[in-house]
Amino acid sequence: SQQGEEDPQALSIQEGENATMNCSYKTSINNLQWYRQNSGRGLVHLILIRSNEREKHSGRLRVTLDTSKKSSSLLITASRAADTASYFCATDARGYSTLTFGKGTMLLVSP
């Protein structure tokens, strides 16, 4: 399976701290995307990084991609309680016509 796998499964931090989540995958990709899911809601697209990019920023989010290691990381800086959610990576793998999602990292940010 080309499914991405997030690590850790769960992460608990205090407001103001940084949160780092990792994603590993198995096959060559066109791009990798990160999504957020608040409890009981749909997923919200956060950021897309293409295979020829190494780093991308969006507000307090920083995503890196290492295609040689088939891994990506999502860094949330200066976290807030409102960042509490599950975070999923999704790979657009070459030869596959749809995104494949990992099982997610549950992030809890305490005030």
Next chain:
Amino acid sequence: EAGVTQSPTHLIKTRGQQATLRCSPISGHTSVYWYQQALGLGLQFLLWYDEGEERNRGNFPPRFSGRQFPNYSSELNVNALELEDSALYLCASSLMGGTGRQPQHFGDGTRLSIL
């Protein structure tokens, strides 16, 4: 701009019954995707429709089916419901031909409970 809308929000059925879930994509989006999110299993890809045609389906039995209408809305049908079909069913839409290169926009899902 209205987002992806799904109905109903909750659906309770018993084993053996049939369920129909509905999805309206964002205006201008031609691709619609269905996912199953069961507890602890992440998102499992079910079906992808684009321009009225089924383009791909995940590893689910044939009792999971659907269609896309001329206005690009879609419905997912699940026949002969089983207890393990209990899950959150998410619909997403995207621009153009539905390759993963375009971000997907999700609805808030239909919670299907099988008694």
